[in-house]
Structures are given as C-alpha cells and as structure tokens.
Amino acid sequence: PRARSIMHHLWLMLLPFLGLVSVAPAEKGLEFPRYDGKDRVLDINDRNYRKAMNKYSMLCLLYHEPIPDSKELQKKHQMTEMVLELVAQVLEEKDIGFGMVDAKKDAKVAKKLGLDEVDSVYVFKEDRVIEFDGLLSANTMTEFLLDLLEDPVEVLDNALELKAFNRMDEEIRLVGFFKNQESEHFEAFKEAAEQFQPYIKFFATFEKTVAKQLTLKMNEVDFYEPFMEEPVTIPEKPHSEEELVAFITKHRRPTLRKLRAEDMFETWEDDIEGIHIVAFAEEEDPDGFEFLEILKEVARDNTHLPDLSIVWIDPDDFSLLIPYWEKTFKVDLFRPQIGVVNVTDADSVWMAMDDEEDLPTAQELEDWIEDVLSGKVNTEDDDEEDDDDDDDDDDDDDDDDDEDDDDDDDDDDDDDDDSDEDEDDDDDDDDDDDDE
Numbered sequence: 001p002r003a004r005s006i007m008h009h010l011w012l013m014l015l016p017f018l019g020l021v022s023v024a025p026a027e028k029g030l031e032f033p034r035y036d037g038k039d040r041v042l043d044i045n046d047r048n049y050r051k052a053m054n055k056y057s058m059l060c061l062l063y064h065e066p067i068p069d070s071k072e073l074q075k076k077h078q079m080t081e082m083v084l085e086l087v088a089q090v091l092e093e094k095d096i097g098f099g100m101v102d103a104k105k106d107a108k109v110a111k112k113l114g115l116d117e118v119d120s121v122y123v124f125k126e127d128r129v130i131e132f133d134g135l136l137s138a139n140t141m142t143e144f145l146l147d148l149l150e151d152p153v154e155v156l157d158n159a160l161e162l163k164a165f166n167r168m169d170e171e172i173r174l175v176g177f178f179k180n181q182e183s184e185h186f187e188a189f190k191e192a193a194e195q196f197q198p199y200i201k202f203f204a205t206f207e208k209t210v211a212k213q214l215t216l217k218m219n220e221v222d223f224y225e226p227f228m229e230e231p232v233t234i235p236e237k238p239h240s241e242e243e244l245v246a247f248i249t250k251h252r253r254p255t256l257r258k259l260r261a262e263d264m265f266e267t268w269e270d271d272i273e274g275i276h277i278v279a280f281a282e283e284e285d286p287d288g289f290e291f292l293e294i295l296k297e298v299a300r301d302n303t304h305l306p307d308l309s310i311v312w313i314d315p316d317d318f319s320l321l322i323p324y325w326e327k328t329f330k331v332d333l334f335r336p337q338i339g340v341v342n343v344t345d346a347d348s349v350w351m352a353m354d355d356e357e358d359l360p361t362a363q364e365l366e367d368w369i370e371d372v373l374s375g376k377v378n379t380e381d382d383d384e385e386d387d388d389d390d391d392d393d394d395d396d397d398d399d400d401d402d403e404d405d406d407d408d409d410d411d412d413d414d415d416d417d418d419s420d421e422d423e424d425d426d427d428d429d430d431d432d433d434d435d436e
C-alpha cells in the first residue's frame with residue numbers, strides 16, 4: 001500500500017492534461033479538445049446516485065479524499081476533477097456518466113457502492129464494477145473507457161487479422177475456436193472475457209482455416225503469456241466461464257510484463273514478497289532493443305519459475321516519471337538497466353553493466369536473476385550506512401501517506417517543488433486525522 005501511495009502522489013502531481021493547451025491552428029482537422037467550462041461531472045450523493053446509475057450505460061466515479069481547507073490543495077483537487085471533466089466532454093456522445101464521490105461527505109454512498117480505495121476510479125457497467133488502477137490522465141482514462149465500450153471478444157475472421165493478433169505479444173491474450181456465435185461455449189468465453197475487460201484481450205474465431213493456423217481444435221482455448229513464443233492450451237475443453245476465470249486468475253502474472261499506464265498501480269501492487277525486478281529499456285533505442293531481446297530470451301527460458309516476474313518499463317511511455325526515477329533509483333535511464341526495487345521504501349540495487357558498450361549476455365542476466373531469487377542480490381545488504389531506511393519503521397500502526405512523504409524527503413535532500421507538494425500532503429493527511 002505504501003508504494004501505491006507514492007505512485008498515487010505522483011499522479012496527482014503529474015496530471016498531464018495541462019499539456020493540452022494548443023495554439024489554435026488556421027486549418028481544421030486537428031483541433032485538440034480543451035475544456036469548455038461546462039459542468040458535466042456530477043457531485044454524487046445519497047439522493048442522486050441511483051438515478052445516475054440508471055441513466056447511463058456506464059458510470060465512472062472518482063472516489064476521492066475529502067475536499068481540504070487549504071487553497072492549494074483545493075486547486076490540486078480541482079485539477080483532478082478537470083481531468084474527469086475533459087474526459088466527460090470528449091466522450092459526451094458515448095452515454096457515460098461521470099461523478100465524484102467524497103470519502104467523508106458521501107461515505108454512505110461509497111459504502112453502498114463498495115468503493116474502498118480512495119483516489120481510485122470505479123466504472124459501473126451493467127452488473128459489473130471495474131476498478132481503474134492506472135494513471136489518471138485524460139488520455140489514459142479516455143482510452144480505457146473506449147476499450148470498455150467495445151465487445152469483450154474480438155473475432156478473427158481471416159489471415160490478416162490473425163497477423164495483427166500475432167503481433168500483440170506484449171499483451172496477455174486468449175483465443176478460442178468455436179462453432180459459431182450461438183455456441184454455448186463461446187457464450188461462456190464471452191462471459192469470462194467481460195470479467196477481464198479491458199485488461200486482458202480475448203479473441204475468437206469461427207473459421208476453420210484461422211483455427212488451423214492457431215492449431216486450435218473445436219472449443220479449445222489457448223492462453224498467450226506476454227513475450228512467450230508458444231501459448232498454453234487450457235486443459236479439458238470445453239470450458240465453463242468459471243473454469244476460464246480460474247485458469248486466468250492463476251496464470252495472470254507473467255514472467256515478463258510491460259508497465260502500462262492503464263493499470264500501472266495494479267501491476268506495482270502485485271509485488272513478489274515486497275520487491276519487483278524492474279528492467280528499464282527504451283524499445284526505440286538500439287541498446288534498449290537489444291537488451292530487451294536478451295531479457296525476453298531469459299524470460300522464455302525461465303518461465304517455469306513461479307516467483308519470477310520482471311516488470312519492463314519503457315521510459316518513453318512515462319516521460320514525466322523519468323527525473324523521479326533517476327533520482328530515486330540513482331540510475332541513468334538513457335541506458336538499459338535492470339535492478340531490484342523494494343516497494344516499501346523504493347530502495348534499489350542495479351545490475352552492474354561494467355563496460356558501457358557491453359550489454360550482459362543472456363547467461364550473465366540469468367545468473368544475476370538467480371542471485372536475486374536466492375536473495376544473494378538484495379536491497380538490504382548495503383543498508384547499514386543508510387539511516388533513512390529505519391525512520392519509517394517507528395510508527396508502523398499507521399501506514400498512510402505521511403511516511404512515504406518522509407521517505408521522499410530524505411531521499412531527495414530538499415528538492416524544491418517536490419517537497420512542497422509533499423508537505424502539503426502531510427497537512428492534508430493530518431487534517432483528515434483530526435476530523436475523524
């Protein structure tokens with residue numbers, strides 16, 4: 001939860017919609033949306049939530065901390081709301097409702113709706129609740145909601161579509177072969193797909209030729225782990241919805257996964273005994289690309305290890321986080337890096353890549369990973385000299401944000417903007433505590 005808070009604080013600082021102010025061009029066709037000032041986001045309360053639920057095909061609610069007294073923090077809150085307003089404006093034609101639920105004022109509604117994680121967005125679609133655990137930027141939110149509006153299963157009709165499917169190797173994918181749309185087994189597949197939409201992609205084909213290329217028999221479903229060459233066939237076809245859900249839930253954590261804006265917090269929370277093995281590599285960069293190829297090879301050779309899950313971060317996808325990561329992890333992100341990060345305190349160790357020019361071989365990388373898994377490489381060995389790390393163990397009873405901010409401050413040695421932000425957050429948290 002603490003790592004999550006660090007990340008959440010980050011997104012509050014990042015709100016990239018600020019970058020949307022564009023110079024008005026003379027030509028038409030590239031007019032970037034700017035907030036028009038109209039109120040579309042509802043203030044959800046005990047009296048209006050039912051109506052809102054019934055009115056829209058989807059309702060998207062931000063469950064937020066109580067609105068603070070301080071002017072600055074109110075501004076921060078308004079910025080978050082603006083993200084939602086802009087998304088609401090852009091998607092105005094799509095029959096999606098938007099609302100804010102105050103953790104204190106609307107506690108009763110929150111309880112009724114089952115909202116429990118403050119600063120999360122919940123989407124209500126038919127009888128499902130989908131938690132959005134990603135970066136709250138207008139871009140990411142919009143993409144997420146558009147994905148949710150699509151059919152949960154995409155049908156592959158021909159070789160061309162199959163080609164596109166084969167290229168999606170960064171995603172967890174399932175593909176099944178069914179008789180037709182009316183097949184009860186396809187129905188079960190679709191029901192399962194709905195439960196993972198939009199995070200896990202589901203495909204189906206009704207064409208014998210396509211199925212043959214996928215080596216699928218009738219009613220068979222293959223599960224593709226990201227970056228692996230061969231899929232796993234889910235045993236004992238045909239499958240009920242429950243069997244599919246159980247299989248996916250069990251195999252969901254891949255050996256190598258790419259950090260994505262739409263579920264970055266969820267991924268980060270899915271640590272393995274408090275740590276992540278993190279690889280930074282820019283795919284567009286020749287060294288980064290080569291390093292990734294080595295990493296994929298090692299992942300394929302070691303996919304049988306249940307405790308191995310490497311998070312690949314392409315810094316290009318998270319430009320706003322680069323300075324923070326470089327400072328926190330003390331690494332140069334222009335070079336490929338692989339290291340171990342403790343998600344409690346963001347303490348980290350990084351593999352030495354001795355020669356600037358020389359990337360590790362697959363064998364060297366594998367040996368290093370083995371040392372991480374056996375505990376020989378860890379973030380704690382060098383900690384004696386490092387007093388910072390002990391601070392936050394003093395008051396374990398309350399694991400909320402104050403501690404993170406303290407950590408940040410220690411690490412950052414007085415950084416201007418960040419620490420201001422952090423102090424504000426402390427105030428915020430204190431206020432909340434007093435009020436309760």
Ligand SMILES: *[C@@H]1O[C@H](CO)[C@@H](O)[C@H](O)[C@H]1NC(C)=O
Nearest residue numbers: 273274275342344345380389
């Ligand atoms: C992570 O850091 C915390 C706090 O410093 C420490 O208590 C914990 O043992 C560390 N975890 C691992 C796996 O090194």
